[in-house]
Amino acid sequence: xxxxxxxxxxxxxxEQLESLGGKGKSLASMSQADLPVPQGFCVTTDAFVAFxxxxxxxxxxxxxxxxxxxxxMGSLDKLSGEIRSQILNKTIAADIQEDILASYRSLCxxxxxxxDLPVAVRSSATAEDLPDASFAGQQDTYLWVVGEDxxxxxxxxxxxxLYTSRAIAYRxxxxxxxxxxxxxxxxxxxxxxxxxxxxxxxxxxxxxxxKIAIEASYGLGESVVSGTVTPDNYLMDKVIFELxxxxxxDKKIALIPDPANKRxxxxxxxxxxxxxxxxxxxxxxxxxxxxxxxEKHYGCPQDIEWALDADAExxxxxTLLQSRPETVWSNKKTxxxxxxxxxxxxxVGSLINPLSAKK
Amino acid sequence: MTDKKKKFISPxxxxxxxxxxxxxxxxxxxxxxxxxxxxxEEDKFFFCDSQHWPNVFKPFDAMTVExxxxxxxxxxxxxxxxxxxxxxxxxxxxxxxxxxxxxxSPELIEGRVPEFMERAGYYFQNWNELLENWHKKVKxxxxxxxxxxxxxxxxxxxxxxxxxGVGLDPTFQMINDYNKLISLCYETWQYHFEFLNLGYAAYxxxxxxxxxxxxxxxxxxxxxxxxxxxxxxxRPDDELxxxxxxxxxxxxxxxxxxxxxxxxxxxxxxxxxxGQWLQAWEKAKHPWFNYTSGNxxxxxxxxxxxxxxxxxxxxxxxxxxxxxGEVIDRPTEALEAERDRITTEYAESxxxxxxxxxxxxxxxxxxxxxxxxxxxxxxEHWAMGVFWRKTRELSRMLKEQGFWQQESDMYxxxxxxxxxxxxxxxxxxxxxxxAVGPAVLQEEISRRKKIVDALATAPPQPAFNNPPKVVTxxxxxxxxxxxTEAVESWLGGDEKSSHMKGMAASPxxxxxxxxxxxxxxxxxxxxxxEILVTRVTAPSWAPVFNKIVATVTDIGGMMxxxxxxxxEYGLPAVTGTGSASTQIKTGMKIRVDGGKGTVEILEELxxx
Numbered sequence: 001x002x003x004x005x006x007x008x009x010x011x012x013x014x015e016q017l018e019s020l021g022g023k024g025k026s027l028a029s030m031s032q033a034d035l036p037v038p039q040g041f042c043v044t045t046d047a048f049v050a051f052x053x054x055x056x057x058x059x060x061x062x063x064x065x066x067x068x069x070x071x072x073m074g075s076l077d078k079l080s081g082e083i084r085s086q087i088l089n090k091t092i093a094a095d096i097q098e099d100i101l102a103s104y105r106s107l108c109x110x111x112x113x114x115x116d117l118p119v120a121v122r123s124s125a126t127a128e129d130l131p132d133a134s135f136a137g138q139q140d141t142y143l144w145v146v147g148e149d150x151x152x153x154x155x156x157x158x159x160x161x162l163y164t165s166r167a168i169a170y171r172x173x174x175x176x177x178x179x180x181x182x183x184x185x186x187x188x189x190x191x192x193x194x195x196x197x198x199x200x201x202x203x204x205x206x207x208x209x210x211k212i213a214i215e216a217s218y219g220l221g222e223s224v225v226s227g228t229v230t231p232d233n234y235l236m237d238k239v240i241f242e243l244x245x246x247x248x249x250d251k252k253i254a255l256i257p258d259p260a261n262k263r264x265x266x267x268x269x270x271x272x273x274x275x276x277x278x279x280x281x282x283x284x285x286x287x288x289x290x291x292x293x294x295e296k297h298y299g300c301p302q303d304i305e306w307a308l309d310a311d312a313e314x315x316x317x318x319t320l321l322q323s324r325p326e327t328v329w330s331n332k333k334t335x336x337x338x339x340x341x342x343x344x345x346x347x348v349g350s351l352i353n354p355l356s357a358k359k
Numbered sequence: 360m361t362d363k364k365k366k367f368i369s370p371x372x373x374x375x376x377x378x379x380x381x382x383x384x385x386x387x388x389x390x391x392x393x394x395x396x397x398x399x400e401e402d403k404f405f406f407c408d409s410q411h412w413p414n415v416f417k418p419f420d421a422m423t424v425e426x427x428x429x430x431x432x433x434x435x436x437x438x439x440x441x442x443x444x445x446x447x448x449x450x451x452x453x454x455x456x457x458x459x460x461x462x463x464s465p466e467l468i469e470g471r472v473p474e475f476m477e478r479a480g481y482y483f484q485n486w487n488e489l490l491e492n493w494h495k496k497v498k499x500x501x502x503x504x505x506x507x508x509x510x511x512x513x514x515x516x517x518x519x520x521x522x523x524g525v526g527l528d529p530t531f532q533m534i535n536d537y538n539k540l541i542s543l544c545y546e547t548w549q550y551h552f553e554f555l556n557l558g559y560a561a562y563x564x565x566x567x568x569x570x571x572x573x574x575x576x577x578x579x580x581x582x583x584x585x586x587x588x589x590x591x592x593x594r595p596d597d598e599l600x601x602x603x604x605x606x607x608x609x610x611x612x613x614x615x616x617x618x619x620x621x622x623x624x625x626x627x628x629x630x631x632x633x634g635q636w637l638q639a640w641e642k643a644k645h646p647w648f649n650y651t652s653g654n655x656x657x658x659x660x661x662x663x664x665x666x667x668x669x670x671x672x673x674x675x676x677x678x679x680x681x682x683x684g685e686v687i688d689r690p691t692e693a694l695e696a697e698r699d700r701i702t703t704e705y706a707e708s709x710x711x712x713x714x715x716x717x718x719x720x721x722x723x724x725x726x727x728x729x730x731x732x733x734x735x736x737x738x739e740h741w742a743m744g745v746f747w748r749k750t751r752e753l754s755r756m757l758k759e760q761g762f763w764q765q766e767s768d769m770y771x772x773x774x775x776x777x778x779x780x781x782x783x784x785x786x787x788x789x790x791x792x793x794a795v796g797p798a799v800l801q802e803e804i805s806r807r808k809k810i811v812d813a814l815a816t817a818p819p820q821p822a823f824n825n826p827p828k829v830v831t832x833x834x835x836x837x838x839x840x841x842x843t844e845a846v847e848s849w850l851g852g853d854e855k856s857s858h859m860k861g862m863a864a865s866p867x868x869x870x871x872x873x874x875x876x877x878x879x880x881x882x883x884x885x886x887x888x889e890i891l892v893t894r895v896t897a898p899s900w901a902p903v904f905n906k907i908v909a910t911v912t913d914i915g916g917m918m919x920x921x922x923x924x925x926x927e928y929g930l931p932a933v934t935g936t937g938s939a940s941t942q943i944k945t946g947m948k949i950r951v952d953g954g955k956g957t958v959e960i961l962e963e964l965x966x967x
Contacts, residue, residue, distance in 0.1 A: 203575075206574055208573055208574055208575075209708035210573045210576065210704070210705055210708045211573075235575060237576065237577050239701050239705055240701060242579065242866065242954050245575060281955075340571075340712075340713060341716075342716045342719050342720070344480050344483070347564040347723075350566075351563065351564070352442055352468055353567065
């Protein structure tokens with residue numbers, strides 16, 4: 001049977017997860033838990049193995065690697081350079097290429113684009129091969145990659161990143177056979193953030209877990225995270241999804257992507273728009289609902305980075321960028337706990353204490 | 360905030376409309392602002408209770424506020440000794456009623472606690488048995504009222520009374536019966552508050568706890584956790600739905616094409632299963648048609664059982680809906696599931712200790728809360744329905760004796776004045792001369808009618824005198840929705856605005872066309888899909904909730920009738936807006952956000 005060279009996150013079956021590498025596997029599991037990560041696919045380890053085996057065998061490179069003395073920096077660098085240039089220059093076999101491009105075309109279609117959807121291309125190594133992230137080529141992330149040819153060449157750039165001098169030396173030193181190494185590449189839709197922000201699945205001011213705190217501003221989330229803009233602040237009830245409090249700020253600037261130059265630029269927000277709430281009530285509700293789902297998935301309060309993608313509408317626009325466990329309140333146990341009165345004592349207390357003071 | 364040191368005008372400066380001169384004589388002396396007490400009265404803050412009494416009182420009807428608020432007060436002050444709250448002072452001014460909650464001096468509150476604990480504690484611990492007894496007492500009062508009949512005096516004292524050596528005449532019985540009827544009405548109001556204040560207290564306790572452990576929790580969440588699903592108050596409407604389904608299953612649809620209830624019933628009687636359907640209809644009537652389209656506080660309230668055209672209209676609408684394949688049932692299962700979900704999620708966020716307390720308080724609130732929702736049927740609808748029916752019987756009899764020309768004329772007299780009329784009637788019967796009343800009363804009735812009509816030309820003031828800095832009295836907040844913010848918004852509420860703020864009483868966002876309803880008699884103007892905008896709704900308007908898409912009221916809190924009914928029917932509601940019914944006009948397009956408690960006028964009317 002023909003191996004699967006390309007797999008959408010949402011389509012990977014349990015037995016296929018290993019072929020997606022660490023990052024791919026995590027994206028697949030989030031995607032399949034209906035967590036709204038940006039859509040995308042993995043070029044599987046099978047594709048890598050087929051491509052590399054072909055290349056290495058044809059050029060006798062496995063033999064050269066076997067003979068290599070890693071102490072000799074000159075020859076290490078030379079071989080590393082040769083392998084990487086061979087990878088970049090070799091055409092990917094037709095059957096593999098077909099699979100990858102079919103996936104890319106589907107991804108384009110999902111967002112109504114004709115073959116020009118900007119994507120991020122990232123290497124997704126398997127942990128056993130590369131226990132240390134710095135060797136993993138995890139830094140190999142290419143943003144705003146557009147078009148079929150570009151996608152293919154950036155995949156090869158990810159593959160090639162496995163053959164830096166350091167990576168080769170590391171494997172040699174740890175007796176990891178070259179024939180066994182695997183790598184997957186993640187191809188994921190670039191988020192074109194119209195609004196972005198951070199959401200906590202509790203009230204950060206008092207630890208109340210029945211609230212969801214949302215901070216948001218226009219453009220990419222970096223401005224919220226880095227604090228260059230005072231974001232709008234909303235407090236939602238987590239149970240009935242009603243807006244409890246909000247404070248709308250003057251969000252004068254926004255960071256937006258400049259795909260042509262593959263960078264981020266700062267723009268001034270229209271003054272009227274700047275002082276309006278950047279999220280609608282419906283958006284607040286679905287952001288809260290999704291945040292609640294993410295919290296449930298991970299089983300503890302979360303601190304979530306997200307964006308609303310300008311290329312999608314309604315709830316579909318919500319994109320999960322990162323979710324980490326909330327640490328401040330989750331680790332605080334009972335130190336500041338109040339004592340509540342029950343029964344008639346409690347009832348008397350409630351009657352005597354002005355109710356309006358509690359509002 | 361508009362803290363320009365504003366205060367409301369004094370009732371002593373609030374002049375009555377032209378043509379209403381002499382209005383104070385229509386009401387008991389102690390219920391009007393007396394000149395001699397100006398200084399004392401101007402020291403109190405009064406707010407208008409147009410939630411319960413939206414219309415100008417006819418003299419007889421003022422009894423309802425007198426009994427109700429006096430009984431509410433006695434349970435706070437004398438029965439249970441609610442630590443921070445005494446009664447509610449009340450006055451009638453220019454025909455409308457105004458309330459002033461009486462707080463307990465702070466230094467006395469603590470001393471009241473042990474008594475409250477003992478007294479209220481006893482009721483909470485024995486709630487179900489005591490409530491069972493309450494049902495018996497109320498049923499007995501109703502039966503006693505039903506047993507009273509007012510008939511014209513006979514030509515002769517019955518021969519049996521002679522032979523039995525009774526030694527009393529029928530006027531003696533008639534006067535006794537009148538006194539008894541008034542006394543039974545008074546008794547009804549005693550029972551009304553026997554459980555209500557405690558019900559609110561337990562609710563407030565849970566409410567306060569939720570506000571503390573879930574800071575900022577929407578009021579609506581608290582209401583939803585406590586709210587009952589199967590409430591007797593909705594039984595009359597549910598009975599109509601059952602009858603509608605039965606009519607369809609018996610194939611009686613064509614009879615419901617008739618406009619007139621009697622024609623329809625006649626048509627049904629001739630059908631094959633008609634007899635069986637009519638049996639079900641009769642069964643539903645007792646007691647569930649003792650149901651008013653008003654709120655039970657006015658002699659002009661129309662009760663279904665005496666106006667079968669009202670339930671028939673709703674029934675006809677249900678039959679038509681069923682024929683179109685629409686669902687008419689309340690989503691009770693969904694409401695129950697939602698209630699459970701909400702409760703579980705809040706509870707789960709608490710640690711074990713707090714959760715145990717949460718559950719204790721919620722448990723008590725749920726035990727007591729059904730009374731808060733249900734008493735309305737037994738008191739305002741059933742008992743008061745019988746009371747008003749009996750008073751009408753009396754008025755009709757006296758009308759036939761020539762004392763006045765219309766059945767409603769009797770209500771232009773205060774209740775103690777009726778005793779004089781009865782004596783006049785009995786006296787003339789005994790002496791053998793014409794009664795004086797028929798010659799002189801009609802003129803007085805006309806004079807009083809003019810006064811009442813003149814008073815009705817001016818709307819009530821929202822409040823009088825100096826508002827308190829913070830509204831803290833728990834029942835005032837609960838029952839009337841009078842909060843510090845509400846009072847502030849009344850003070851600043853002169854300027855017209857297309858945005859109105861009220862209580863987020865039932866969630867949901869809807870846009871649609873408004874219809875202003877000033878009185879229950881206008882309810883039939885409501886068209887499918889409109890938004891009901893009114894000063895205040897009565898629970899008996901329930902059947903129209905199948906027609907409308909949202910409700911906006913001027914008056915009322917989270918627990919107001921409109922709020923409860925809307926949540927039950929899953930419709931958005933904003934209550935306590937203060938002035939929506941005058942700012943919005945029929946036909947305007949408005950947006951109602953029941954989750955935020957806002958109402959917005961989207962399209963003004965185009966002037967023709």
